[in-house]
Amino acid sequence: MHRYAALLRGIAPSGPNMTNDKLRGVFEDLGFEHVGSVLASGNIVFTSTATDVPALERRIQRALSSELGIPGGTIIREHGELRTLLDSDPFPGLTHGRGTYLTATFLKDGATAPEQLPDQPDSRTRVVGYDPAARVFLAVIDNSDPGRTPDFMSWLDRTYGKDITTRTWLTVQRIVKKLES
Structure with a gap:
């Protein structure tokens, strides 16, 4: 399993579809594990067996767009890169x-x-x-x-x-x- 951080662009904590619980829900629905949020500005951590980061970014962004109407971008970094x-x-x-x-x-x-x-x-x-x-x-x-x-x-x-x-x-x-x- 790989630990990732998703840095979501364009998240406004006051937006009704941009709350941490809804964002975490999208990640959980995608089958990711150990999903958590950091602050209220579009930072989600999760684990996945996937290793193709660009594919993960596209998959997550499609889900955010279709499920919550969030058009911003998704940028992912692996724990080791950030550490x-x-x-x-x-x-x-x-x-x-x-x-x-x-x-x-x-x-x-x-x-x-x-x-x-x-x-x-x-x-x-x-x-x-x-x-x-x-x-x-x-x-x-x-x-x-x-x-x-x-x-x-x-x-x-x-x-x-x-x-x-x-x-x-x-x-x-x-x-x-x-x-x-």
């Missing part, structure tokens, strides 16, 4: 806060990795890098002015469209903890 990412400590000495908003933007499995990162996205963003094994961009954002979207986030959207989803570093840590419980 290795955490162990690499990409944000040494930093604490998540308004001025140091630590983010991880995951690419859909099979998405093309960047040939290069954008040059100096803006003064409010420090791109830590791209981890090819976990297929994730890591950035520190000064989020003290929430009315402005940093250029780096806009670049990600323009380049990868709906084939990405962003989580805070705290959420990634919580997902890994849930996978290990």
